[in-house]
Amino acid sequence: MAEKKTTSYPKEKINILFLENISDKAVNHFKESGYSNVKKLGGALSEEELIKAVKDVHLLGIRSKTQITENVLKAATKLQAIGCFCIGVNQVDLKSARKHGVAVFNAPYSNTRSVAELVMGASVMLIRKIVDKNKAAHEGTWMKDAKGSYELRGKTLGIIGYGNIGSQVSVLAEAFGMKVIFYDVVTKLPLGNAVAKKTLKDVVSQADVITLHVPETAQTKNLINKSVLKHFKKGAILLNYARGEVVDLDALAKALEDGTVGGAGIDVYPWEPEKNGDTFTTPLQNLSNVILTPHIGGSTEEAQQNIGEDVSNKLFQYLEMGGTTGSHTVPSLSLPPQEGTHRILHIHNNVPGVLSEINTQLSNHKINILSQYLKTNDEIGYVVLDVDKKLSAQAFQLLKEVKETIKVRMLY
Structure with a gap:
């Protein structure tokens, strides 16, 4: 308990x-x-x-x-x-x-681990063309063929976005014997033998497998588009387990059809159904060597x-x-408990004079502040006050009247 x-x-x-x-x-x-x-x-x-x-x-x-x-x-x-x-x-x-x-x-x-493991699993399936062989076997056709199937060992993995997930994929990929290169808009310390590249083009033109791990922002929308796909190493594999808007799916479908891209694993989409069982469509359906999953990267x-x-x-x-x-x-605060007090939380617009008014109001009514914490961001301020138990109800009412107050809560 x-x-x-x-x-x-x-x-x-x-x-x-x-x-x-x-x-x-x-x-x-x-x-x-x-x-x-x-x-x-x-x-x-x-x-x-x-x-x-x-x-x-x-x-x-x-x-x-x-x-x-x-x-x-x-x-x-x-x-x-x-x-x-x-x-x-x-x-x-x-x-x-x-x-x-x-x-x-x-x-x-x-x-992060769940996504990273799925990225590596999809990489194996796609580079070995297991998707097509599995489909053929289910349809009753025997496709025992080594042509176009490769090991991950010795291949180059390109990671776009070297954050929490991208860096963990990097470690797992090296354990497979892969070379790792990556690109991030922020300078990141490489793990293991990974090598940072200066541009997105540097990564996609050299990698056998490209995996995306970037947030969805105005800058990343259609990050992988028609012009970027032209720089892909012929037959490379693309994985997107990040955000749906990052890849132009129509451009990717065309690149898969003409052989510029050799395979794809896609888990996220610009539009996704609201619930299980709803109809789902994407330009990538029924294309060769493509794994489509329903946004399950972290679903373990x-x-x-x-x-x-x-x-x-x-x-x-x-x-x-x-x-x-x-x-x-x-604003982020980590607070120790204060014995023998009542704690009041005060959230306010971050403008000059609020803290001064809080302290003046309490001082004028002879309410002793036993401890006080303040943290602000660009828009709001967060004050935590530990006050005398006997006067906490009065203090609570006074704080509600402070100008620019958004919310006041008596904690204990």
Whole structure:
């Protein structure tokens, strides 16, 4: 059983909603800590459904399908934090979340191994042309042929984006005996014998297998396009287990058909169905030596358990301690407990004079601040105050009246 913290609010009145079949690790974490109102749903919700569902929710857990818009955040008047049980946070309107003082957390490292292993598995399948041989065998045709099938050993892997996943792929590839080259817009320390290249063209023109591990931004949209594909080493394999907008799929389909690209493994798409069983189409269907998977790069039991534990820990720390380590919206603070006090959280617009007004108001009413923490980002400031228990109710009311206040919460 997890240690139960003393809070100033009844835990049974805290409403927690988890969507998209989030791991039971997260559910159990809160239930074992005394939070009884935890609801888990199997799928995503539309904006209209979300607006109704989040009215009285304090903590919301989602994965990649659920879109948190300005309208949803306006309706979620009690919402304290959102946990994205996945790598990215692009499904959340972060600017609006900041404006409403909602902390947003994710798990940027928890499924890196799952993605890295799948990249290496797909590399073996594609370089050996297993996809075509498997299809033929299922159709009753015997295709025992070594022509065009190769080992990974001695081949060159080109990694575009040398972050958490790309660097782990690098280590696994060297264990296969591959040479590793990579390109990243930020200078990165190579692992093992990997070699950094100066341009994207340098990588794609030299690599036998190219794997993408970049975020979805305006700069990476259609990063792999018609002009870039022309520089590919003839017959090279392309893998995209990153983001759907990174590859121009029509251009890739043409390159596969004319033999410029020898094979592809694609897990993410510009458009993806809302739920299992929905119709799905892509220009890459029915092409030779292509592996298509339904956005499952991080979908392993181990990864989902790790993500469930990681994000639920962050949500729990924010709810019970005010800690915001890993938040994308509220400035990051890691706070020790303070005995014999009540803790108040104050989120405000980051403009000059707010902290001064907080201290002046409390000082004028002879309220002693036993400890104080402040952290800001470009848009908001986050103040945590530990005050005398006897005067905490008065302090709470005074802080609500401070100009530029977004949200105030009595923690314990």
